[in-house]
Amino acid sequence: MTKKLEFDKPINELEDKVKELQEFAQEKNIDLSDEIKVLEQRLHRFKKETYENLTPWQKSQVARYLERPTTLDYIKYIFTDFVELHGDRLYGDDMAIVGGLAYLEGQPVTVVGHQKGKEVKENVSRNFGMPHPEGYRKALRLMRQAEKFNRPVICFVDTPGAFPGIGAEERGQGEAIARNLMELFCLKIPVIVVVCGEGGSGGALALAVGDRICMLEHAIYSVISPEGCASIIWKDSNRAVEAASALKLTAQDLLNFGVIDEIISEPLGGAHRDPEAMACKIRDKIIKNLKQLKTMSQEELVKFRHKKFRKIGMFTEDIAEN
């Protein structure tokens, strides 16, 4: 059993109650539909009130929630005939990043994404979705392959960050991320990014340079984790709640900054309540965006991607003196 989200508990209790009542009605063959309806309405209201007013810290918890759908869940619902491809051809196969070939509406695409585990054992093998350099190099290899065969790339972003460890540093974690950033700008194929869970710093960005950046309603994307930020600025990781607000890491904030292009709304009560419905919405957005991007030539695409990121940044400049 995964640990439930604290603010989700009243909803969970009500969900259980509805279920209980439904089972009871069925068992005893009595009509409780009015009572059930009342409870369901209350449940709906509860979910709406809670999920429409999530604080940035609560969103961070939703984004990291163990039951939240992962890249492989989405792949299962969105694409067909997925064939996972492994390895960076240089060192190893990093299970914190998955990638491979699949069809989207009959069209071949390359899919790459961070992969977290569903339970402890899988999370250990997937290193909690924190890649080593070989993960980023595998992703780049698959994207270059996509370019060779002129098929679009879809990236799913969901990581606490690149792994901070001895091996990762020895093998050039910084270089691996930097190279991905630079090379992704040069790909002559459409790249669509979906930030579906946790967008943790450079480790997330290394898969998040694209022509369209979509973000799930309750996903987060930040330069540093709220805990990391609190411990550096206030020397107190317990102030993560405060840091989560200060960092402006929600999808709504990022849309305001022009860092992402669109928000994909989640099923009521979060993606974890209905992964298939969530996947369906993502699928629609990917298809819509791909159609738009296909009208652009290769050169236009590359230029467009450069321009898109070139303009990000906020500063003042005294033009008069220049």
Place this chain on the structure above:
Amino acid sequence: MFKDFFRKTKYAILDTPENVERKEPEAFTKCDECGNTVYYKDSDKNFKVCTRCGYHMKLTADERLSIILDEESFLEYDTDLETLDILEFPQYQEKIKETQELTGLKEAVVTGEGKIEGIPSVICVMDQRFISASMGSVVGEKITRAIEKAIEKKLPVVIFSASGGARMQEGILSLMQMAKTSAAVGRLNKAGLLYISVLTNPTTGGVTASFASLGDIIIAEPGALICFAGPRVIEQTIRQNLPPGFQRAEFLLKHGLLDLIVVRKDLRQTIAKLLAFHKGV
């Protein structure tokens, strides 16, 4: 004779003690590495390198420019860019103001063009006195513009990195500067121009994971800490002590992540030599 003697005693009265006292705090510094007392007059001759252990002390952007560039050859770019506290991050604005007053700098990087042994180049130098030379919107923009200027003028680029990483206080916009600067290096590559990246102590986080690692030639100063994740973060994560020398320039060279380690006194000549190979490209 009597008169002469009188005069001599008069000359012996010196008003120096006062002067000496005033100069004393600035006359020497302690080496961060070995604790050795290093006199500025010695260390300046030695480019701020400890005379005992060879430790390369941190340089300000001005000091760096003066030891690398030909005299009076520097033309600074984009002097007026200043940060906007778009997140309204707690205490950020005060910190910026304070740092600006303390250092006389507007931001953490100085960019421009100058000559290195007669060879014109675009040069960027990060200055750690400015919030650990962390990269926010202004640093990202200035580096990007400098690279674009190099493309326009067909000049090589030399960047001296030193940074605590992306600047937290500007949130996601800081993170995006990693992408922006890396894209600029990509365009420089396409234009066939040389980029020499010089990593100085310490170069970390988002700067290591973007333009600093993308040089055609990557040089480091001896002993420089160069990493993506800092040693303390790694220790906390893996709960082990790190091996000695971990993430230092020599360690990176051994692991194939650098081209060269060059001592400071030879840096100018080495860069000039490397630039000369690419003259007229």
